[in-house]
Amino acid sequence: MAMSEQEILTGLGEIVEEIAGVPASQVSPEKTFVDDLDIDSLSMVEIAVAAQDKFGVEIPDDELKNLKTVADVVAYVQKQS
Amino acid sequence: MSATRVVVTGLGLTTPVGGDVASTWSALLAGKSGIGPLTEDWADTVPSRVIGRAAVDPSEVLPRVRCRRTDRYEQFALIAAAEAWADAGLEGKAAEAGIDPDRFGVAVSSGIGGILTTLTQYDIFKEKGWQRVSPFTVPMLMPNGAAGWISMEYDARAGAHSTVSACSSGAEGIGYAIDMIRSGRADIAIAGGSEAAIHPLNLAAFASMRALSTTRNDEPERASRPFDKGRDGFVLGEGAGIVVLESEEHARARGARVYAEAAGVGYASDAHDIALPHPEGRGAASAMSHALRHADASAEEIVHVNAHATSTPAGDAVETKAIRATLGDSVADRVVVTATKSMTGHLLGGAGALESIVTVLSLRDGVVPRTINLDDLDDEVVTDIVRDEPRRLPDGPIAAINNSFGFGGADVALVFRRA
Numbered sequence: 341m342a343m344s345e346q347e348i349l350t351g352l353g354e355i356v357e358e359i360a361g362v363p364a365s366q367v368s369p370e371k372t373f374v375d376d377l378d379i380d381s382l383s384m385v386e387i388a389v390a391a392q393d394k395f396g397v398e399i400p401d402d403e404l405k406n407l408k409t410v411a412d413v414v415a416y417v418q419k420q421s
Numbered sequence: 422m423s424a425t426r427v428v429v430t431g432l433g434l435t436t437p438v439g440g441d442v443a444s445t446w447s448a449l450l451a452g453k454s455g456i457g458p459l460t461e462d463w464a465d466t467v468p469s470r471v472i473g474r475a476a477v478d479p480s481e482v483l484p485r486v487r488c489r490r491t492d493r494y495e496q497f498a499l500i501a502a503a504e505a506w507a508d509a510g511l512e513g514k515a516a517e518a519g520i521d522p523d524r525f526g527v528a529v530s531s532g533i534g535g536i537l538t539t540l541t542q543y544d545i546f547k548e549k550g551w552q553r554v555s556p557f558t559v560p561m562l563m564p565n566g567a568a569g570w571i572s573m574e575y576d577a578r579a580g581a582h583s584t585v586s587a588c589s590s591g592a593e594g595i596g597y598a599i600d601m602i603r604s605g606r607a608d609i610a611i612a613g614g615s616e617a618a619i620h621p622l623n624l625a626a627f628a629s630m631r632a633l634s635t636t637r638n639d640e641p642e643r644a645s646r647p648f649d650k651g652r653d654g655f656v657l658g659e660g661a662g663i664v665v666l667e668s669e670e671h672a673r674a675r676g677a678r679v680y681a682e683a684a685g686v687g688y689a690s691d692a693h694d695i696a697l698p699h700p701e702g703r704g705a706a707s708a709m710s711h712a713l714r715h716a717d718a719s720a721e722e723i724v725h726v727n728a729h730a731t732s733t734p735a736g737d738a739v740e741t742k743a744i745r746a747t748l749g750d751s752v753a754d755r756v757v758v759t760a761t762k763s764m765t766g767h768l769l770g771g772a773g774a775l776e777s778i779v780t781v782l783s784l785r786d787g788v789v790p791r792t793i794n795l796d797d798l799d800d801e802v803v804t805d806i807v808r809d810e811p812r813r814l815p816d817g818p819i820a821a822i823n824n825s826f827g828f829g830g831a832d833v834a835l836v837f838r839r840a
Contacts, residue, residue, distance in 0.1 A: 359486075359489070360486060382490070382556040382557055382560070383490070383556075386555065386556055389552055389553065
């Protein structure tokens with residue numbers, strides 16, 4: 341069952357808020373995780389694992405390093421689901 | 422050439438009797454115990470069911486996300502460091518506070534490290550596999566994690582050290598920081614110790630070595646009783662003590678309030694037994710002698726000793742013999758000794774730092790808290806123990822010793838001098 345972009349964005353916002361304390365409202369598509377949302381490397385790993393659980397898609401480490409922005413993750417999840 | 426004088430300019434505590442310095446100090450002066458019953462659902466699996474829980478849980482103080490990525494021992498250290506930093510009149514990171522980051526060090530340790538994280542994450546690993554193990558596990562379990570977090574919080578770049586020596590770790594952190602400043606590596610340092618080890622495995626392990634109190638589970642406040650004939654082991658506590666130390670010159674230049682001089686530190690090792698103290702207190706006496714020399718202090722200056730005294734049958738009386746051997750009979754006949762652990766329990770790696778702060782406050786206020794639960798003084802105790810009510814210290818220039826000893830035969834003594 342494919343999720344809409346908005347569903348993924350909302351789910352990702354919840355994850356980022358839970359793990360990194362960044363309000364979900366700030367997790368918008370154009371933001372980069374490292375520079376805009378100030379998320380460190382270890383938290384990024386935790387976010388990726390939580391995203392795999394929530395969306396049921398695998399995010400291999402090789403892919404994770406290419407996912408710089410919120411939109412990148414949303415697009416990846418949508419493509420894989 | 423005289424050595425650089427090091428002074429104490431900030432204090433921070435979170436302990437079983439209070440969430441900060443003021444509440445802890447007033448509880449100790451009032452003789453209030455922080456020991457309560459172990460109420461966890463696993464309590465019945467261990468023989469020691471008395472515990473010194475922190476009076477204020479870190480989750481009430483720190484933001485949720487900070488708690489997620491730090492072990493409880495790191496949380497205590499961060500809370501006490503924040504209090505000490507503010508108490509020293511400092512705000513924000515080093516540069517904002519007018520401190521040179523490259524001349525600013527950290528020496529904060531724990532005896533065990535983040536053992537709650539280690540055990541919790543191992544459970545997760547066994548149940549769910551490696552990918553569900555938190556990526557923060559290593560920074561949470563390592564004994565230098567608290568030092569690392571504190572160095573980042575305040576931008577301390579002269580070195581973030583962790584001096585692991587079991588129950589003397591916190592005192593050794595303060596000693597290390599004194600040496601950092603005296604040797605010219607730093608002008609200012611955050612130092613101390615922290616511990617959060619209340620877990621069934623730890624209680625089982627300490628009980629297995631017959632180190633814990635097990636006979637007063639129905640009267641927790643009476644379980645920790647250093648120097649009493651009926652003592653039967655220590656009571657596990659948790660929390661942290663952190664101080665800000667500076668060279669006197671640095672403190673004066675910025676107009677800092679000075680609590681006391683951190684005059685010297687002495688180290689020794691018993692080289693005798695991995696758990697038991699040397700029967701004559703050989704290492705303890707050596708550490709105190711070295712500390713007096715390092716402080717350029719005579720025995721006559723010493724009016725008070727804040728004892729390590731944990732309430733174990735093996736340790737407490739021997740320590741008083743070592744005090745007598747070090748200070749000589751004329752000083753030992755008048756020196757005033759107390760055991761903070763009678764009220765707080767044993768904070769392990771946090772103990773030496775907590776008790777250093779109590780020693781500093783005793784010098785400042787001229788009053789020594791009593792040792793509670795001392796109903797029947799052990800005949801082997803050969804110094805004057807403060808009981809019944811707090812004791813006044815003389816006016817004028819005086820100094821005090823804080824002793825801390827650890828498994829492995831570690832002996833650390835610190836000398837503080839009234840400012």
